[in-house]
Amino acid sequence: MKDEKLVFETYFPGHDFGYTGENFHGTTVDFNRNTLHNTHSATKSIASALIGIAIDNGFISNVEERIFAYFDDYSHCNNSEKDKITIEHLLTMTSGLEWNEWDVSVAESDHDIVQFNISSDPIRYILRKPIVTEPGTRFYYNGGGVDLLGEMVTRASGTRVDRFADQYLFEPLGITRYQFQQLPNGLMCCHGDIYIRPRDLAKFGCLFLNNGVWKGNRIISEEWVTKSTEEYISLQNFHLSWADSYGYLWWLKTYHCNNQTYDSFKALGWGGQEIIVFPSTRMVIVFTGANYVVDPPCDEILIRYILPAVL
Numbered sequence: 001m002k003d004e005k006l007v008f009e010t011y012f013p014g015h016d017f018g019y020t021g022e023n024f025h026g027t028t029v030d031f032n033r034n035t036l037h038n039t040h041s042a043t044k045s046i047a048s049a050l051i052g053i054a055i056d057n058g059f060i061s062n063v064e065e066r067i068f069a070y071f072d073d074y075s076h077c078n079n080s081e082k083d084k085i086t087i088e089h090l091l092t093m094t095s096g097l098e099w100n101e102w103d104v105s106v107a108e109s110d111h112d113i114v115q116f117n118i119s120s121d122p123i124r125y126i127l128r129k130p131i132v133t134e135p136g137t138r139f140y141y142n143g144g145g146v147d148l149l150g151e152m153v154t155r156a157s158g159t160r161v162d163r164f165a166d167q168y169l170f171e172p173l174g175i176t177r178y179q180f181q182q183l184p185n186g187l188m189c190c191h192g193d194i195y196i197r198p199r200d201l202a203k204f205g206c207l208f209l210n211n212g213v214w215k216g217n218r219i220i221s222e223e224w225v226t227k228s229t230e231e232y233i234s235l236q237n238f239h240l241s242w243a244d245s246y247g248y249l250w251w252l253k254t255y256h257c258n259n260q261t262y263d264s265f266k267a268l269g270w271g272g273q274e275i276i277v278f279p280s281t282r283m284v285i286v287f288t289g290a291n292y293v294v295d296p297p298c299d300e301i302l303i304r305y306i307l308p309a310v311l
Contacts, residue, residue, distance in 0.1 A: 001202050001284040002310075004210075009033065009199075015290040017271070024271075024292035036177060036195040037288045040269030044146050046169070046204065047190040048091060048249035050153050050161065052224030053168045059156040063088035063227075063248075070152045077127035084135045087152070090145040091248040092232045096133040097126065099142045113191065116144045120185055123151060139233045139246060143191030146249065150190030162188045172219045173207060175200045192269065198286045201267075205275040205284035208265075229265040229277075242268060242299065255299075257307040272296030281310050 001007065011031040017038045018026025029035060039046075054060045067085050068078045081096075089095045104111045119125040126144035133140075150161040157164050162180040170178060178200065181193040203214070208229065212220035228248035235245050243251035247265060255262040266276040272289030274296075285306060287298045 001206060003282045004206060006202075011035070017290065017292075023290075025290055031288075033199055034177075034197060036179065036197060037273070038269075038271075039194050039196060039201065039267075039273045039288075040192045040271055041143065042201070042267040042269035042273045042275060043190060043192045043194045044143070044249040045267035045275070046165070046194065047146050047149055048228050049169060049204075049208075049220060049224075050165055050190075051087065051091065051149055051248075052220050052228060054153050054156055054164075056221045056224060057157075057168070060087070060152065063091065067148060067152070070155050071123065071127060071148075074124060074127045077124060079131075081131040081135075082127075086135070087149065088232075088248075089135045090142075090149050091228070092136075092246060093139050093142055093145065093249075094136050094233060095142060095145050096131045096135040096138065097129040097142060097145070098132045099126075099129065099140060099144065101143060102141050113143045116147070117183055117189075122147065122183060122185060122187055139235060139238070146191040147187065147189065150188060154188075160188060161190060169219065170200075172217060173200070173203045173214055175203060198288050201275050201286045201288075202284055205267075205277050205286065209277050209279060209282065209284055241295075255302065255307060257303055258311055260307075260311065262307060272298055274298050276302070283310065 013030050015025035016027045016029050018024060055062060063086060065087050066083060067087060068083055085095050100112045106114065116122045116125050126148065153161045153164055178194055178196040181189040183189055207214050207219060208225055211222040212218055212225045229250050230247055231245040231252055233246050235243055243253045245252045250265045251268050252265050255264060262278050262280060264276050264278050266274055268274055270292060272287055272291040274287040276285045289296050
């Protein structure tokens with residue numbers, strides 16, 4: 001999307017996600033513009049938007065609220081160190097809770113997100129984890145923390161998070177075909193796996209490009225869009241190829257092409273699910289894929305073809 005116009009769109013045959021399949025490939029699919037696709041962790045940026053909408057509508061006061069204010073029924077998991085964890089810490093992946101998501105293969109049974117997904121009480125699973133770093137001081141990727149945010153939206157609004165998303169985000173964007181995934185214990189999954197059309201991911205990207213406005217209607221406050229897409233913690237020490245820093249469940253990266261620089265913020269999901277927003281060029285790019293065991297080629301396509309075309 002460039003200047004709010006669809007410039008290029010194409011689809012190819014590929015694979016749906018299949019956890020038990022070779023290379024995590026499931027059924028072969030002849031993808032087209034109406035095919036729902038698993039977004040994996042790009043869902044996290046949608047969860048961030050739902051927190052912003054909950055704050056905009058007064059269900060949640062602000063990002064400085066302590067998370068245990070919403071989990072009185074899990075007070076037995078709390079202590080003086082955990083009591084410091086705020087909503088902002090979950091949004092920036094700096095809760096300090098022990099977690100192994102980046103250190104253990106997702107194919108291993110002791111991977112924390114795998115254990116979280118199959119737990120009879122996933123909220124307890126994460127809240128009972130010990131603190132290993134001071135909240136707010138160190139980035140560590142923690143999908144379970146995003147599910148805590150989704151549950152906070154549910155508890156604060158009195159509306160299950162997927163229905164909240166439908167009422168306050170998807171319906172105003174004209175998005176009618178999507179599917180949240182539900183964990184075995186009934187918790188709605190917010191750390192990943194919303195199935196949705198790429199065109200609707202582009203709408204979500206355009207909403208943030210336009211500072212929270214879609215077709216003249218404000219859906220998210222401009223203040224939230226600004227706050228959630230600015231740097232909160234540098235990732236330089238991680239030497240990541242896909243990002244320089246992190247906002248509120250958005251990745252930030254500056255691209256370099258032909259002696260030009262392009263600042264971006266993006267939603268990223270395993271396998272090559274990406275919504276990349278370039279404010280300076282008024283551009284939104286969406287990729288989907290099934291590159292679960294190899295690096296997705298999204299950045300190469302961007303640097304070799306898309307950004308030079310913009311120039």
